Amino acid sequence: MKKIGSQLTVAVVCGLLGFMLTYQFQLLSKDKNKISSNDYNNTQITVELEQLKKAKADLEKSNSELMEQLKKYEESVTSNGDMSRELKNQLDYTRMLLGYTDVEGPGVIIYINPAPDLFSADVNRQLLTHSDLAYLVNELNFAGAEAIAINDSRITSQTGMRISNGDAYIWVNEEKVSPSQRITIKAIGNKVNLSSALDFTGTLTAGNLGFYDITYEKSDSIRIPKYNKVYKNEYIKPIKE
Template sequence: MVSLVAGKMNLYKVELDRGDKVELRNSLRSEIERLKEENLEYEGKLEGYRENVEDFEDIYEELALEYSRNSRLLGYEIVQGEGIILTMSDGEAKDSEVPGSMESWLRIIHNEDMLKLLNELNLHGAETIEINGQRVTETSEIFCSGAFISINGEKLPAPFVLKVVGDRERLDPYITNEYNQIANLEHRGIEISVEKRPIMTLDDSIEEIYPLYLEELNE
């Protein structure tokens, strides 16, 4: 009887071990399925991160290119390119000239003369212009200051050397046109020489502008 009980006890013990194994197997299968699902979730997140990183790199590269382009146009950086060089000097005074007369006024380069010339150059392919080392931008002032022309707060004496980088296919026909500002100034006695350049360098003469008073519009 003891042996029978013992046999039952042994049998029960074996069946209990099998039950544990089945339960363990089912538990492991559930854990594997859960890990598979978790792995898929992480793979999805990783792919999203990769796409965002690629998008960020593309956006960053685009912004860097835009910043560099704007810096060149705004005069923050040295630039190179093809274009023309205009050298302008006041005309020679005649022996019969009366100081302060119209004849005297016409042979001298004034700020309005420079402004008209710059406008025409911009209309005919100029991308950036430098006058005596000063880059001309939308914030540049140009006005007479005695015998000088003031640009970017700098008093510049004649002769005025204009380096113009831009589209030669448009600039070249312009400088040979007999009805432009260049021809008008030459007719007044102002001396102008023109030189075509396949490549030249313009200085970075403008300090970066950090707006203090501009505010974003909140709609």
């Protein structure tokens, strides 16, 4: 009887072990399938992102080529008389104001560097946000800035700024700006007025700017690239008098 009882006990134990091994194998198979599915999804997302980047680059290249072609047409027209030449000058001036041409001139360059203690337990409160960048742009505009760029992305009347991905980066003109890396802001205008605005008490410490090491320098020659996007106007219309 003892022998039979021992054999039954061993059989039950073996059965339980077999069940546990089978169950564990099924779990591992599900995890493997899940990982494979996630890898596939990640691969698909990566491919789609690369395709979108290529499409964006192609559109920007096409836009630049069209602008160059239009410039050639305008230059050929201006050879016909002073009136055409004046119209061409007005068009060039308008493009410059809209941000469609590279510009240069005197102004200031601001360097926003993350402070060493930026990544503390209260990181969400300390990271720079789109509101902080918009505040600086507004201060520079109020001081008479004629052209502004954030990380060489031209600021125009249609520039939007938005924090994203849990404050990991800021969208500026559909370009990512990381608040955990150096941010450079260029502004062309009267150097004295711009620097006075930056030196005003509280300007460079407002909001989360106070958690960063911010310096600036005045320069006699600053280059700001053109706005490489296309203006979208679907709803505004000129008023016919």
